[in-house]
Amino acid sequence: MTRWFRSYWSEEDTWFYFEVDADGWVTRQVELQGPLQKPIAAASSIEWEAAQQAGTLADYEATFGATAEVSVHEWDAHEPQDLAAKEFETVWRTARAICHARVRAC
Incomplete structure (x- = not known):
């Protein structure tokens, strides 16, 4: 069963939003930083894996960041x-x- 939750990490002044699968693996992740909640990541594990296989991982991560690479458990x-x-x-x-x-814009 898919689960969605958010968690605030005060050390980085960042809200982390997670979509996780039944096994606790992150499938999508958003990071909003600072008082204005500026998006610094909005990554999908499926897209990340596809970019890795295509050799375009650096471009993907520069645009969308990455998801956590361990189970949330x-x-x-x-x-x-x-x-x-x-x-x-x-x-x-x-x-x-x-x-x-x-x-x-860059």
Whole structure:
């Protein structure tokens, strides 16, 4: 079963939004940093793997970042707050658009 949650890491002043599969592996991840919650990542594990196989991983990570490479069961999420799928999708679409536009502007 897919699960969505967010977690705040005060050390980095960053909100992490996660979509995880039934085994606890991150399938999509968004990172919003600072008081303005600036998107610094909006990555998909499927896209990341495809970019790695295609030899375009550096470009993908420069645009969208990366997802956590371990199961969420293996690290301590900082007070996770469950989200509805719709809440995650709203954050995901906004962050993706900003990450994509940022790269096109360079």
